[in-house]
Amino acid sequence: MAEASTWPLLSLLLVLPLAGALASALLRRPPWAQRIALGSAGLTLFCSLLVVYAFDAGDPEFQLLESAPWIPGLNIRYLVGIDGISVLFLPATALLFCGAVVAGWRVSATASPLAPGLYFALLLLLEAATLGVFCALDTILFFCFWEFTLLPLYFLVSLWGLGAARQRAAVRYFLVMLAGGVPLLFGLLGLAFGSTGGGVPVFDLPTLLVTPLPERSQYLIFLLLLLGFGVKVPLVPLHTWLPSMAMGAPAAITALLVGLKLGAYGLIRFAIPLAPLAARDLHWLLAGFGTVAILYGGVAALTHSNLRGMLAYSSLAHVGLVLLGLASFSVYGLQGALLQLLNFSVAAGGGFLVLSFLQRRIGSTDITQLGGALHSMPRLSGFFLFFGLAGIGLPGTSGFPGELLIIVTALHDHTGAGLAALFGMVLATAAFLSPFRLAFFGPEKRPAMAAAEDLLPREMAVLLPPSLLILTVGIHPLPILDLLRPTAEAWVAALAGL
Amino acid sequence: MSEIWWAAQVGYPPLATLQWLPLAGGLLLLVMREDDLALVLGRLFAVGELVVAIDLYARIDVSTGVLQFAERLDLFAYHAAADGVSMLFILLAALLGVLLSFYGMARQQISPVQLLSLLLIIESAQMTMLTTMNLLWFAGASAVQLVVVGYLLWRWASAREENLALSRFLQYQVFGWALLVAGAVVLAWSHADVIGGRWSFDLFDLLRTPQIGKYQSAAFYLLFYGLAIRTPLFPLHGWLPNSAGYGLIAVGPVLLLGVKVGIYGMARFLLPLTAEAVIIWQPYVVAFAMVGVFFAAVMAFRQANLRRLMAFAVVSHTSLIVIGLFTLHPAGLQGALLLAVNFGLAITVMLLMVGYVYRRTGTTSLDRLGGLFDRIPFITVAFLIGGLALLGMPGTPGFDAVHLVLEASIETFGALPTIATALGNVAAAGFLLWAFQRAFLAPRPRDLPAARIAPTSAMEYFVGGATLLVLLAAGFYPEPWLRLTDSATQSLAAYFPHG
Numbered sequence: 001m002a003e004a005s006t007w008p009l010l011s012l013l014l015v016l017p018l019a020g021a022l023a024s025a026l027l028r029r030p031p032w033a034q035r036i037a038l039g040s041a042g043l044t045l046f047c048s049l050l051v052v053y054a055f056d057a058g059d060p061e062f063q064l065l066e067s068a069p070w071i072p073g074l075n076i077r078y079l080v081g082i083d084g085i086s087v088l089f090l091p092a093t094a095l096l097f098c099g100a101v102v103a104g105w106r107v108s109a110t111a112s113p114l115a116p117g118l119y120f121a122l123l124l125l126l127e128a129a130t131l132g133v134f135c136a137l138d139t140i141l142f143f144c145f146w147e148f149t150l151l152p153l154y155f156l157v158s159l160w161g162l163g164a165a166r167q168r169a170a171v172r173y174f175l176v177m178l179a180g181g182v183p184l185l186f187g188l189l190g191l192a193f194g195s196t197g198g199g200v201p202v203f204d205l206p207t208l209l210v211t212p213l214p215e216r217s218q219y220l221i222f223l224l225l226l227l228g229f230g231v232k233v234p235l236v237p238l239h240t241w242l243p244s245m246a247m248g249a250p251a252a253i254t255a256l257l258v259g260l261k262l263g264a265y266g267l268i269r270f271a272i273p274l275a276p277l278a279a280r281d282l283h284w285l286l287a288g289f290g291t292v293a294i295l296y297g298g299v300a301a302l303t304h305s306n307l308r309g310m311l312a313y314s315s316l317a318h319v320g321l322v323l324l325g326l327a328s329f330s331v332y333g334l335q336g337a338l339l340q341l342l343n344f345s346v347a348a349g350g351g352f353l354v355l356s357f358l359q360r361r362i363g364s365t366d367i368t369q370l371g372g373a374l375h376s377m378p379r380l381s382g383f384f385l386f387f388g389l390a391g392i393g394l395p396g397t398s399g400f401p402g403e404l405l406i407i408v409t410a411l412h413d414h415t416g417a418g419l420a421a422l423f424g425m426v427l428a429t430a431a432f433l434s435p436f437r438l439a440f441f442g443p444e445k446r447p448a449m450a451a452a453e454d455l456l457p458r459e460m461a462v463l464l465p466p467s468l469l470i471l472t473v474g475i476h477p478l479p480i481l482d483l484l485r486p487t488a489e490a491w492v493a494a495l496a497g498l
Numbered sequence: 499m500s501e502i503w504w505a506a507q508v509g510y511p512p513l514a515t516l517q518w519l520p521l522a523g524g525l526l527l528l529v530m531r532e533d534d535l536a537l538v539l540g541r542l543f544a545v546g547e548l549v550v551a552i553d554l555y556a557r558i559d560v561s562t563g564v565l566q567f568a569e570r571l572d573l574f575a576y577h578a579a580a581d582g583v584s585m586l587f588i589l590l591a592a593l594l595g596v597l598l599s600f601y602g603m604a605r606q607q608i609s610p611v612q613l614l615s616l617l618l619i620i621e622s623a624q625m626t627m628l629t630t631m632n633l634l635w636f637a638g639a640s641a642v643q644l645v646v647v648g649y650l651l652w653r654w655a656s657a658r659e660e661n662l663a664l665s666r667f668l669q670y671q672v673f674g675w676a677l678l679v680a681g682a683v684v685l686a687w688s689h690a691d692v693i694g695g696r697w698s699f700d701l702f703d704l705l706r707t708p709q710i711g712k713y714q715s716a717a718f719y720l721l722f723y724g725l726a727i728r729t730p731l732f733p734l735h736g737w738l739p740n741s742a743g744y745g746l747i748a749v750g751p752v753l754l755l756g757v758k759v760g761i762y763g764m765a766r767f768l769l770p771l772t773a774e775a776v777i778i779w780q781p782y783v784v785a786f787a788m789v790g791v792f793f794a795a796v797m798a799f800r801q802a803n804l805r806r807l808m809a810f811a812v813v814s815h816t817s818l819i820v821i822g823l824f825t826l827h828p829a830g831l832q833g834a835l836l837l838a839v840n841f842g843l844a845i846t847v848m849l850l851m852v853g854y855v856y857r858r859t860g861t862t863s864l865d866r867l868g869g870l871f872d873r874i875p876f877i878t879v880a881f882l883i884g885g886l887a888l889l890g891m892p893g894t895p896g897f898d899a900v901h902l903v904l905e906a907s908i909e910t911f912g913a914l915p916t917i918a919t920a921l922g923n924v925a926a927a928g929f930l931l932w933a934f935q936r937a938f939l940a941p942r943p944r945d946l947p948a949a950r951i952a953p954t955s956a957m958e959y960f961v962g963g964a965t966l967l968v969l970l971a972a973g974f975y976p977e978p979w980l981r982l983t984d985s986a987t988q989s990l991a992a993y994f995p996h997g
Contacts, residue, residue: 074898186916190908190913471981
């Protein structure tokens with residue numbers, strides 16, 4: 001384990017959005033709340049880039065560790081740190097939240113005259129909690145951050161969501177996630193007590209990783225964690241909250257919900273390495289869930305008439321691909337999975353941001369209401385196409401290397417599933433291109449479409465960085481793969497060494 | 499069993515002070531006129547009580563499970579002492595006393611000074627229950643508290659159905675109280691039988707006599723049901739929804755539910771005194787409690803009134819506390835007692851906030867509420883955080899407590915029933931959330947104009963803010979409370995040597 005960092009960079013990363021949230025909640029004047037929110041989101045992004053800069057790519061251990069006793073009576077610590085698995089999620093998250101803040105620029109002021117800053121405060125609170133999920137190395141701390149994401153989401157959806165069903169969707173999401181938290185907590189507690197044999201419970205991840213569990217309890221814990229994370233991923237039978245949230249949440253929030261794959265991260269970080277025997281034994285379960293998700297997501301996306309629903313379901317297919325990559329437990333598979341997750345948070349996040357801009361102009365993202373958007377909004381259409389193609393994994397975009405790695409390893413290890421995944425890619429392409437054609441080409445059906453203005457400079461400014469990122473990584477993925485490799489190798493070695 | 503004399507720790511008899519200070523205040527206010535001076539004086543007494551409690555907390559020795567600050571007066575069989583567990587409850591009772599003394603005053607239609615004086619008398623009775631080592635004193639103080647709360651229900655009922663609420667309340671409570679006294683008599687009688695003639699209700703004396711087989715189950719059942727009615731535990735909760743639905747909006751329920759003396763009584767008297775019977779009957783109690791978690795969750799779902807819904811949420815959560823208590827495991831005991839205090843505080847916040855809502859809307863029926871968030875955001879958020887604390891959300895003291903209870907429960911009863919219980923608890927919380935949504939976030943009904951909902955007043959900010967501060971501070975930094983109760987629960991768990 002690397003020595004504790006001299007500068008609490010990660011704590012700073014967590015505190016910045018919190019401070020921003022507090023400031024924008026207290027400010028009475030909307031313009032200032034917006035500026036403060038954007039400022040602190042930007043600072044957080046900068047800070048997350050600093051973290052990447054400070055990260056030593058050659059070292060597979062946890063880095064930038066910070067540790068302080070929190071509840072010594074229960075041996076629970078404030079322990080944060082990053083490794084190659086988590087480091088890139090931080091800037092991706094920060095970038096996505098910058099976009100979400102801009103996307104909420106006018107939304108916030110219209111819905112609730114009472115608390116103009118509240119929207120941004122909740123958004124930044126969510127950002128702090130999400131970053132915390134990626135940084136936390138104490139399982140209870142992780143669980144706390146995990147649950148803290150629920151409350152801001154609940155309010156964001158039920159106060160600023162779309163349509164009459166939004167409140168139902170928010171409550172449903174909250175309850176489903178709470179119910180998912182139960183097996184998760186039990187899994188983490190089981191880990192804490194299982195690895196000591198009745199002594200002091202162990203909650204810190206670095207220690208847990210080197211103390212193997214008895215084989216029998218590994219299965220139980222792996223399944224509990226799979227269930228807990230699976231609700232968030234979402235795995236296919238547990239995905240029922242997704243469509244209603246995708247339709248009910250404000251588009252920028254959907255970008256966060258769909259773009260940030262906390263569930264998959266949890267599987268990579270906790271479930272698989274902490275119960276390695278069970279995970280290796282149950283690889284067919286992961287691969288099966290993955291394949292089902294790829295096919296189901298593809299078909300469901302194909303039938304959806306709303307662009308947001310379409311993107312939400314294709315995210316289901318993407319995360320299925322990630323699971324399939326994980327199931328092979330190889331370096332390439334893991335690299336591909338991580339790359340795919342990162343790509344998707346940028347591409348799907350970007351896509352949803354474009355949709356939120358569209359929603360604000362037209363008042364709908366339903367295909368039947370659109371048509372001919374290309375004429376009045378060429379730039380907006382172009383960005384949407386670009387993000388969509390990146391999501392499909394067009395060569396030259398960042399989606400390609402990840403998908404290639406996953407499919408190659410899947411064909412090698414689970415040939416049937418790999419073939420299904422190939423078919424799923426065809427489905428995904430069709431599911432994106434056909435609604436795109438209907439919505440953006442063709443004649444303008446409604447006068448509102450002709451009158452709509454194209455992207456504003458500040459919206460362009462938000463969409464450009466992710467686009468550049470997608471292109472850069474797509475054309476030259478080697479630096480990122482190198483950044484991921486040492487940790488990925490250590491991760492796989494720990495699994496293979498059993 | 500041993501104890502530390504008060505003079506060894508403090509310069510004044512602190513437990514007597516805790517009991518006499520509010521009683522003196524209450525009696526003084528009873529004879530005073532209804533004016534501002536009396537109000538200020540009453541609040542001063544409540545604050546003074548909190549100061550004494552905090553002073554006591556500063557002096558308590560947490561490293562030992564031995565009872566401390568002991569006071570005895572043999573003439574009246576008066577025997578008081580405290581350990582970490584009682585300290586926790588004492589702090590809560592004193593805090594609630596302060597909150598209620600500030601809460602109750604804004605109501606225009608009742609005589610605030612009289613209410614305040616009754617509050618102080620009840621607080622004094624609570625302190626007696628939390629400190630006494632004598633079962634008869636416990637029962638006596640319990641009777642005083644019930645009589646005064648019954649008077650409150652009768653005097654200031656908020657609706658026509660008051661009579662039903664009052665009679666249900668009295669039927670249940672008188673019956674429960676009689677069971678409690680009968681249990682105490684059985685114990686004292688068998689004690690006298692063994693010792694040879696001398697009766698005693700003192701915990702220390704009763705523990706010294708060898709435990710007697712055939713009376714123990716009887717004593718256990720009498721005491722358990724007596725306390726379970728107070729708690730209230732499924733299926734003995736029948737009085738609660740009625741009195742919560744029709745009685746005083748906030749003050750009455752808080753007095754009954756804020757400080758869970760039933761749970762405290764179980765930990766202090768029932769578990770050590772009838773340890774063998776507790777082990778025999780443990781599976782039945784736990785099975786009932788597990789059913790109770792679900793039953794109450796289902797009942798909560800069917801309520802159309804916010805207050806009745808909260809009452810069922812309480813029943814559901816109380817069952818969880820009892821499960822923790824009857825794991826008879828050190829972690830479970832500690833978790834259950836912390837949970838009891840957490841729930842007390844959480845339900846207090848919620849009841850007080852519902853009281854504030856009622857002042858504005860004149861109803862707590864879910865159909866007729868809505869859109870409150872825009873007008874009174876602070877009250878909304880305070881209510882929500884109270885609800886999240888009931889749920890055991892991380893960041894509230896409920897989280898660590900629940901997780902201790904669950905740990906112990908997995909170890910004692912296995913994973914499946916524990917997971918089922920936890921899910922039932924989530925369900926009950928879910929209905930609370932659903933109610934929150936309807937009352938605070940849903941569109942405002944037409945007969946509830948926005949203008950009628952006055953903005954949050956300074957006093958409301960103070961009461962809500964103080965509770966929230968305590969709740970969140972204890973949630974993010976639970977270490978002191980864990981340390982406070984650690985050795986006391988260890989010595990309680992020592993009665994139940996673990997496999």
